[in-house]
Amino acid sequence: MAQYDYDLFVIGAGSGGVRAARLAAMSGARVAVAEEDRVGGTCVIRGCIPKKFMVYASEFSHHLKTAKSYGWTVERATFDWPAFLAEKDKEIARLSGVYVRNLHNAGAELVHGKGRVVDAHTVEVAGHGTSTTGKILIATGGRPWRPSDIPGCELAITSNEAFQLPELPKRIVIAGGGYIAVEFAGIFNGLGVDTTLVYRGPNLLRGFDDDVRSHVAEELEKRGVKVILATQHTAIEKTASGLVSRFANGHDVESDAVMWALGREPYVEGLGLEAAGVKLTEKGSVAVDEYSRTNVENIWAVGDVTDRINLTPVAIREGQAFAETEFYDRPTKFDHEMVASAVFSQPPIGAVGLAEADARHRYGKVDIYFARLRPMKYAFAGADERALIKLVVDSATERVVGCHVVGPDAPEMIQMAAIAMKMGVTKTQWDATCAVHPTLAEELVTLREKYVPMGLGQVA
Template sequence: MTQTYDYDLFVIGAGSGGVRAARLTALGGKRVAIAEEHRVGGTCVIRGCVPKKFMVMASDFAHQFETAEGYGWTVEASFDWPKFIHSKDVEIARLSGIYAANLGKAGVDLVHGRAVLKDAHTVEIVGKGQTITAERILVATGGRPWVPENLPGIDLAITSEEAFHLPELPKRIMIAGGGYIAVEFAGIFAGLGVETTLIYRGPNILRGFDDDVRAHLAGEIEKRGIKVILGCQHQAIEQTETGLLNRLGNGMAIETDVVMFATGRVPHVKGLGLELAGVDLTPEGAIKVDAFSKTSADNIWAIGDVTDRMNLTPVAIREAVAFHETVYRNNPVHFDYEAVATGVFSQPPVGVVGLSESEARHTCPGEVDVYVTRFRPMKYAFTGQEERVLMKLVVDATSQKVVGVHIVGPEAPEMIQLAAIAVKAGLTKAQWDATCAVHPTMAEELVTLKDKQHPGNVSAG
């Protein structure tokens, strides 16, 4: 006898990946439901990329006003934090509504509530006494901020998620962390006039990025007024009459109004009932999946940050498409994680695709050619500002393919999107060189770099 279920597919988590998978499957004629315990849109739309980018753009105006004065403008400006937060919240609500409406148009049933697995085919909506069965289940619950729970006073700190809703702009803030979230928020608050300190336990910010990028950005954000403390971490946070006292491992004690921990994110698996459904986790606590996003349970898949493969919104969306093609269109597809571009919306921003110099030297079969330039952009040369751009090409000397592109400077994320096409296509350095430059632009440096950097040498500034 054939088992009947309430739905063909039940998706847990209505973020970018879950929504895409649900819509595609429903549009293909299947019965689909999706559950979301917060707001439709997930981390990226509600508490991540989108509101953060609004904050980055708002905070960068201070730097633009400073530059404008060098061009003859007289600028008198003030910033209204409550007004900005209200406008941001209105736009986020609009975007969330679009996501929900698109689900409805596709024929997806939206369940508001926390869904937990009871077995391999059954979910329960917590607090509603509702159970739902499905032939297949897709877990797309994303990640959540991680904080050191045993740190004295950690309950006094906030994470990036609370930073989007601060009732007022602090005068002083300390941000713990050295990843992209930490450096992005450091730029945001510094740009809005907040006295900003960034503390990180490692030797330099942006672990995992190219060393030249890390060193260059660290210098550039300090030019923006951010105090950077490296090789150090919190010992305790204490409430005082005038703020929060940050006691640090190097003996320093710094008082601020807000302490924000941006020390990484972890897969959101707690309390999902995965063990009841036979879903295994990796040693690091992510849902274990194969190349096609299938878990250890025959009818359960997982995509996005909850699998901790490559935690980027566009990747989760591509994983969703691959899941749909594989499961519902009899077209086995898995996402290719090679040469995926990423942007860090620090100030100045970073754009990266492909291998760092260190990675290339460990993975390329022969030698590696490196081309680096550092220069002051035309815009700032006119005003005398000291901000400098870094551009770096990493080339496999044997094949002459460009295997890595690294940019720190204005519009770096915009440039890296197009550079990623060339890297993904496997174009050679000669083909980059044969591309005529667009002048005068910063991007023309990418196709005019001629001098190799010798190992151990520091390129001229």
């Protein structure tokens, strides 16, 4: 007779939890997955996927402007927000269904309800009672953080609600300077909403290369986003004509909606981790080792709830590494170095490796290769738009340790750059690659002169 009801109980059916559950079940293990919302997690339901659809929708306004320069006669275009939402929701439902089928096909059991750890070998699911299990995996992800000490803060939405607004606002204020704030600023602006982006720091996108940060702020403003830096909300007040955002710098902005995009926090509330003795970090994430194991021997955690690198592909790889280690007897650690990322801002960003400042701190002397140029598509249209390409090279080894691209198709380019950089490519090897012409990507392999950035550098 089995000692436990299950070999593995996963709490959270997002990308990381589903990957771990599927692989574990395919090994013959008895696996259950508890999910309190729709299957698919943040990425599928209220994150990457619906956001990318919104980015696509919002980019058409820019494409239509450009089309005139290419000889197209464009009649007055209109955007149907309810129609878009209906199509978006249909696709999200389909993708969520795919996740459910994949779990079932692998032999895992899906339990709808919020899971809670009772003790080191017991999980309770709301409405379904308790089950015993040999191993527990926490994969509950994160959720938007919202302030509670600002008068009127409850009047603002978060990214969760932004995906289901009954109608588009005419004016919106977005508070935040991270990738979610920047992406939604581009989305709403592209959909014709009067958009103001407010951030308390000196520049947007903290953690990215400084040249990238300045460049993106400049390009956002060119497209019509009003960027206000070095201030933050002190209050939000509802009036007869909308919402008034009051800022620490003494200025007020009236809008129809205010959106908090001030970061995300690990979703650990109500999981009962304290009862099981699971240690959390100072920031409230689940503390894990390189194998995603917590301080409790039979409890693991993967994905955003661990606050390592909060990206969907990372959660998937962490979940896979957990299953390989625990159910296939193949000890596997996911290497968190040299992970590429994309920001679907407008223009978009692709980055892998170190920012210049971080590289100088780590290696001492680095060589910089840098260019700002007009993308061919927009140069022809006479648009005042610039792309940015920057390589950071360790002087001692010639290894390329940072690659940063802002411009059309940057996220697509960075995936390929990441392969080479993960393999330890040197600048000499990089330069030996023949260019693909005419493309923006060719600029990556034609940068030859070392450059010490002063501000934003030269314009080609």
